[in-house]
Amino acid sequence: MKYRSVFDIIGPVMIGPSSSHTAGAARIGLVARQIFQKEPTWASFHLYGSFAKTYQGHGTDVALVGGVLGFDTFDRRITDSLTIAKDRNLVISFHEEEAHMDHPNTVKIRLGDKLDTMELVGISIGGGKVEIKELNGFSLRLSGNHPAILVVHDDRFGTIARVSTILAEKEINIGHMEVSRKDVGKEALMVIELDQNIGKDIMVEVESLEHINKVTKIHE
Numbered sequence: 001m002k003y004r005s006v007f008d009i010i011g012p013v014m015i016g017p018s019s020s021h022t023a024g025a026a027r028i029g030l031v032a033r034q035i036f037q038k039e040p041t042w043a044s045f046h047l048y049g050s051f052a053k054t055y056q057g058h059g060t061d062v063a064l065v066g067g068v069l070g071f072d073t074f075d076r077r078i079t080d081s082l083t084i085a086k087d088r089n090l091v092i093s094f095h096e097e098e099a100h101m102d103h104p105n106t107v108k109i110r111l112g113d114k115l116d117t118m119e120l121v122g123i124s125i126g127g128g129k130v131e132i133k134e135l136n137g138f139s140l141r142l143s144g145n146h147p148a149i150l151v152v153h154d155d156r157f158g159t160i161a162r163v164s165t166i167l168a169e170k171e172i173n174i175g176h177m178e179v180s181r182k183d184v185g186k187e188a189l190m191v192i193e194l195d196q197n198i199g200k201d202i203m204v205e206v207e208s209l210e211h212i213n214k215v216t217k218i219h220e
Helices: 024-035 049-054 060-068 076-087 158-169 200-207
Strands: 042-048 092-097 103-110 117-126 127-134 140-141 147-153 174-181 187-194 214-218
Touching: 024 060, 024 103, 024 117, 024 127, 024 214, 042 049, 042 060, 049 103, 060 103, 092 140, 140 174, 140 187, 147 158, 147 200, 158 174, 158 187, 158 200, 200 214
Parallel strands: 042 092
Antiparallel strands: 042 103, 103 117, 117 127, 127 140, 147 187, 147 214, 174 187
C-alpha cells in the first residue's frame, strides 16, 4: 500500500486507516529506540492479534520501523521507513504470531547490535496512546506518552527513597511510579513517569547513587 503523505496514516488529523495501528505503532517503536539508546543493526517485530492480521494494509509495518529509526509520529519520513532502514543496513523482519495476548494490538520488538540486545512488549490502546507491558523480562506499565526515566538497580533497602529524594529536591513531580524485580535482592527496575523532562545533570546524579546500574530517559 502506497501512502502519498504521512498524514494518510498518522495525525495530527487522522485521515488514514487507524490511529491504533499506525500512530500507536510508531510510538511503541520510538519508545523502544529511546530505551535502546543507539541505532540497532537488526530489529524483529513479533505481531499478535489484529496487528498480525492487518499490519501491512494499515501501515503498522512502516510505523514500527519508523519509530525504531527514531522518527516521531509526525515525521514525514515514516512513509519511507522500510527503504530508509535498508539504506542504513538495518535488517528487519516481521513475524505473525498465533499466540493469544490480552490485547489485540500487541507487538514484541527485539533490537540488537554486535554488543547488546533488548526485548520490549507494547500495546496500542487507541488514539495513538500506548502502554509498554514488558522490558527485558521485567513486567511494567509505561504509557510512553509522558516523560519518564527507567532506573535499573540492585534490589537494596533505601534505593527507591534516594532516587525519589533527588527528584523532590529538584522539584520534579512524579506522576506514576512502580518497581519490578526478578527476585529478592536481585536486579530491579524502577519506572518513573514525570510531569516534565529532566536534564542530563539530574540523570547523572541519579546514576551516581549506590546500587544504581543504569538510568534511561524517555521523553514525550
